[in-house]
Amino acid sequence: MSVYKDPRSPYYSFDFQHAGNRFHGSTKCTTRREAEKFEALEREKAKALVKATRRAKASLAIDDVADRLWTHSARYDSEPKATETNLARLVEYFGPSKQVTDIDHKAAKDLVAWRRGHRVSRRGKRTKEEERALPLVSNATVNRSATKVLQRLFTFAKAEGAVFENEPKWGELILPEPEERVRELKIEEADALDEAMRADYGPFFDFVRASGMRLKECVTLRWSEVDFGTRQIVRFGKGARRVVFPITPAVREILFPLQGQHPEFVFTYVAIYGNKRLGRVRGQRYPLTYTGAKTAWQRLRASSGLADFRFHDFRHDFGTKLLRDSGNLKLVQKALNHRDIKSTLRYAHVLDEDVAEAVERLAESRKKSRSKLREVG
Incomplete structure (x- = not known):
């Protein structure tokens, strides 16, 4: 066995070759017998790694796989910067030379636990106490x-x-996420936003x-996507899908009225x-x-006193009101560019009153039919 004791360390080390590749490191064991058992496991891992690498015909180090x-494909994601940050986080956590074939369920579970301990990020300088006061990231953030x-x-x-x-x-590692709530903007809340709005941001938030x-x-x-002649905005939305x-x-x-303010945007x-x-x-x-708009929104929300309303809730507000007005789920799906109508079904609660009224009309109709039958009888 190729284990040896370095006089400068209390632990035995291992050093062997397999299929032309060298494998070496510390066993973290203080006795030869334990070190030899450790090395035997490392040899089995080395065989599996060489076998997997030959099949993949490329390095399986996590840094190389991520690259x-x-x-x-990842650089073409709808939000490539977020993808790049997430990949870099994994490489830093596991170490660039970590073989993806060595990441088992326990290692992935430890990653999830580590990520759950992170707090949401906010712009600006903060004291350590203020940083500790920030909320932990959500289950959805950990999953994504x-x-x-x-x-x-x-x-x-x-x-x-x-x-x-x-x-x-993977099914055991995905954390439970609450169903996405649907929040509407109340009339008094809309009025408060309008009162606190900066004039130059008004058109953006109106849109x-x-x-x-x-x-x-x-x-x-961009103006190139706006055609007043055909009365259409044509662009590519989430998932590179063409949206009209x-x-x-x-x-x-x-x-x-915004024409002429900027040649492109x-x-x-x-x-x-x-x-x-x-x-x-x-x-x-x-x-x-993007960052400027988020900052402007945070300031606007604070100055207007609007509580429990996120920027994305504007989208929910639009979908809810459109469904209430049209009663057509397919229409709302198209307007919101939902790939799957399951995403649109979150707004279906607005039709509850319509369903109740329809059920009541059916009941009244049956009562009238029974009355007529009695009269005939």
């Missing part, structure tokens, strides 16, 4: 940013030919409420302060950014 996944990202790495590696003998049980589009879709709207949104009279009233803001580093001149207009 190939990024080049192959850790578990499902790791599962995606496994799926990609398997498509390349890798074989996993101890793949994590958000009138279109039901996602934050990123609104911020990045009608320019209604209300939407036209919002967008038409529809929505802009006025710089209140100059900033040499960013090239901002006080009083000049600049395209609205």
Whole structure:
């Protein structure tokens, strides 16, 4: 057996070769017998790794797999920066040389526990006490940013030919998520928002409420996607799907006056302060950014006193009101660009009153029919 004791360490080390590859490291064992058992397990792992690597015909180090996944498809995600951050987090957690074939259920479970201990991030400097006061990330965030990202790495590696003998049980690792709530904007809340609104941000938020589009879709709207002649906005939404949104009279009233403010982007803001580093001149207009829109929303929500309402709830508000007005789930599905109507069904509760009225009409109709039968009898 190739275990030996380094005089500078209390532990035995191992060092062997298999199929032209060298494997070495500390056994973390203080007796030769335990060290030899450890080395035997490492030899079995080495055989499995070489076998899997030959089938995959590429390195199975997590850093390399993540890099190939990024080049192959991840960089084309709807939010590539978030994907890049999530992949980098996994590489940092496991270490760049960690073989994905060595990540078993326990290792994945430990990852989930580690990620659950993180707190949500907020912009700006904070004291340690303020940082500790921030809430922990949600189960949904853990699922999307850790578990499902790791599962995606496994799926990609398997498509390349890798074989996993101890793949994590993904169904057991996915944390339960509460059903997404549907929140409507009340009339008094809308009035409070309008009163607290900065004039240069007004058109943007009016469009958000009138279109039901996602934050990123609104911020990045370009004039090349707006056609007043055909009365359509044509662009690619989540999942690179082609989305056509009608320019209604209300939407036209919002967008038409904005022409000429910027040659490319529809929505802009006025710089209140100059900033040499960013090239901002006080009083000049600049395209609205994703981060800037989120910051503006947080300030608007605070100054208006609006509670328990997220930016995404504008989309829920749009879907709910549209369904209540039309009674057509398929129409709402198309308007919100939902791939699966199951996503649209979350708004179905607004039809409860219509169902109740229909049931009542049916009952009344049966009563009348019975009365007529009695009269005839």
